[in-house]
Amino acid sequence: MLKTFKEPAREIVVRKETDVLVIGGGPSGIMAALAAAEDGLNVMLVESRSFVGGNMTIGLPILGFLGQKGNQIIKGLPQKLIDRLKAVQASSEHRPCPLHMSLTLVEPEAVKTVGLQMLVESKVDVLFYAFCAGVVMEKDELKGVIIESKAGREVILAKTIIDCSGDADVAYRAGVPCEYGNEDGGVQPPTLMFCLGGVDTEKLRTSVAEEPRTYLTDFIPAEYFGQNNQFVLVGMRNLIKKAQDAGLTLATERTILITGLRKGEVWVNMTRVNGVNGTDPGSLTHGEIEGRHQILDIQQYLIEYVPGFENAYFLKTAPFLGIRETRRIQGHYTMTREDIMTCAHFDDSIAVASYPLDIHHPQGGGCTLEWCGDCYDIPYRSLIPQKVKNLIVAGRCISTTHEAMSAIRVMAPCMAMGEAAGRAAKMAVRQGIQPADIDVKKLQQELLEKGAYLRIEKEQLASSINS
Secondary structure, three states: OOOOOOOOOOOOEEEEEEEEEEEOOOHHHHHHHHHHOOOOOOEEEEOOOOOOOHHHHOOOOEEOOEOOOOOEOOOHHHHHHHHHHHHOOOEOOOEEEOOOEEEEOEOHHHHHHHHHHHHHHOOOEEEOOOEEEEEEEEOOEEEEEEEEEOOEEEEEEEEEEEEOOOOOHHHHHHOOOEEEOOOOOOOOOOEOOEEEEOOOHHHHHHHHHHOOOOOOEOOOOHHHHHHOOOOEEEEOHHHHHHHHHOOOOOOOOOEEEEEOOOOOOEEEOOOOOOOOOOOOHHHHHHHHHHHHHHHHHHHHHHHHHOOOOOOOEEEEEOOOOEOOOOEEEOEOOOEOHHHHHOOOOOOOEEEEEOOOEEEEOOOOOOEEEEOOOOOEEEEHHHHOEOOOEOEEEOOOOOOEOHHHHHHHOOHHHHHHHHHHHHHHHHHHHHHOOOHHHOOHHHHHHHHHHOOOOOOOOHHHHHHHHHO
8 A cells, every 4th residue: 555645735826817728838739829819818838848849849740731632631820830830941841641641840949949939929928847736626617727846836727728738637637537548558659759860861762762672661652752852761670570680679560760851860760668657757767768778779770771871870869758648538529430430520520630540559569550531520529528617628638539549649630629729718718608618610610710621611601600
């Protein structure tokens, strides 16, 4: 039995009262704060790290701006961020990809700067270095969040709160029922990304294009590499097997490489640490230690077996583990595998996604992908938690099954959810009502007017609102 300690009761200083409070400054949190602040509401964003951007800052491409038919399905505020990054040569175009539907390469350090610039310009009150440590409840209504920092414990009160923590931190502490992992409690393993310099990416690209039998890739035809100077490479299982037979320890079955925007840089997505609980600091620490240990053999594998890496050298490690899965809330609707695979339409759709079911197995180093052939809606009800009022959730911890989460978890859909959550929170504050009670048709109308993409015609929506 664990020992316990009874903490003495104490009064906590209220640091601020605001209209909308966003917890988490990752892809969904940035969009939520920008959308909520658009017409002058007081908006505060709290982030535990010293920068915004979340998984956009760890070397990953943004997946999911384009659908499986090649059309752009994530627009609005997420596209505005990409446009700002392009203006400083820190983002690529949205490139079609046979495996991931699309990828958008971004420069991690620029994301931190540009994302923060946009928030400051929108007069969002940003607070770094503070964790969500608790909540302020009145019966079933969330009134504020307790934060913890070097300044101690403080309270931020808000009229509406958006949980963009990725781990449902606010929702969980407020008493929202949550699920974790699959039916056995297994979650998709995290990855510690790292970057190598001095890579001859042209040699890598042409080797795959010209010798496909030697450098086999998963799902991506050799012709793709002949046409694209910047790319994601997934596969080369035969080379990994050869390296493993020679004594190298590699935790994944596939080589996964992402060319950077800078010449000669390649980000490597090949560490896998099974069993890490992304909500437990001890488990996360183990993940960091093991991830860094795995990098040594992975780097040796790339230099000795993969063309173009002969003169590669280590540049940097991502600032934190890339977590694929932790808690998921139970909302007013739970998205399922069937919703993804049948390209489901919802009357309360607030975003459209197309990324496939992409499950990195909780055990072993394998991965399963399934495509639906088109795109599917994300319903507003999945952002609204059960049992707790005054709270909206956006990002990978919305209400889904383990399988459905594997599809909606990538960054472009999370950004779209964040924009919808921010606009919904603004409507709730302006009207003095609960987020669950807003007119979703009017939310959809605003999303369309602001440039977002939904599978509904503006005229049809206007008619339904006026009838």
